[in-house]
Amino acid sequence: MIAPDSFARDRILAAAAALLRTPRDEELKLDEIARGADTDLETIAYFFDTSVQLKAEAQMLNYFEMIEPHHVVLARVEAAIAGRDRESFWSSIEENMVLAWSSGRVGEKWGLIQLLQDVWKDPFSQSHFRELLDIQFQRWIDVIADAQELGWIDREIDAKSMIAIFWSASVGQVITADSSVLDLSPQASRDFLMRIVRGSRTEDSAVL
Numbered sequence: 001m002i003a004p005d006s007f008a009r010d011r012i013l014a015a016a017a018a019l020l021r022t023p024r025d026e027e028l029k030l031d032e033i034a035r036g037a038d039t040d041l042e043t044i045a046y047f048f049d050t051s052v053q054l055k056a057e058a059q060m061l062n063y064f065e066m067i068e069p070h071h072v073v074l075a076r077v078e079a080a081i082a083g084r085d086r087e088s089f090w091s092s093i094e095e096n097m098v099l100a101w102s103s104g105r106v107g108e109k110w111g112l113i114q115l116l117q118d119v120w121k122d123p124f125s126q127s128h129f130r131e132l133l134d135i136q137f138q139r140w141i142d143v144i145a146d147a148q149e150l151g152w153i154d155r156e157i158d159a160k161s162m163i164a165i166f167w168s169a170s171v172g173q174v175i176t177a178d179s180s181v182l183d184l185s186p187q188a189s190r191d192f193l194m195r196i197v198r199g200s201r202t203e204d205s206a207v208l
Contacts, residue, residue, distance in 0.1 A: 004039070009047045011037040016058035017065075020115075028055065056122035059115045060129055069099050074139060081146045089152060090198070094190055100170035101186035112174045137163055153197065166193070 015036030019028055030051060034040055048054040073096045080089035120126050144159035173189075176182040184192075 004043045004046055008037070008039055008043050012039060012044055012047060012054070013058050013061055016054055017061040020055070020058055020111075020118075021062060030054075050122075053122045053125065056119045056125035059118040060125055063115055063119070063129075064132070070096060071136075073099065074136070074143070077143050078139070081143060081150070084150065086150075086152055089147065093197075094194060097166075097170075097190035097193055098186045100166070101173060101184075101189040112171070137167070157197070162197070 012033060016028070016033045019032055019036060028051075030041055030044055033054070034044060037044075044054065048057075073092050076092045077089060077096070080086075080092055119129050140163045141159045144153060144157070144162060147153040148155045148157070148159070170189075176184075
């Protein structure tokens, strides 16, 4: 077989990711992906050993597309730290909280639990996914540590625990998304968490 063009793999993943975002009652079929990518089954087999691998990589694409806005906000948080801009730091933190507690709702539509399960079924994708997440986790841990050095966050707060709890809770909200008892808006979740992290909201507070 002649090697496919260099963009065929990206088209296949994009087509699979788009189909996986569409609610469906049946299993994703390779011929659907081939049509969406304007290619054939032979080309799909050239790039992907199994359908499990293809689905896992496509779901990774979906996940990181979903959280791309968080990366933009994180860059602003890091810039606020570098520029010693306390007001921008907190406004960006609050924006990220709203995004995080909104993305779970978006993830509900995309099937966030299924998405993560699909990634975990392929060992290589799972390992790569963990590595990418760890990069993001470390950046946030560094941000918290820097803010503590500046006196913006209580030094007694454990950065790793804070990040772990926040990410786990925001992703796990898919479980409570349809609850009539625990139905909270992203803004309400943000305000609750900010009171824990920042303490007093006054400008003169030493413990933020």
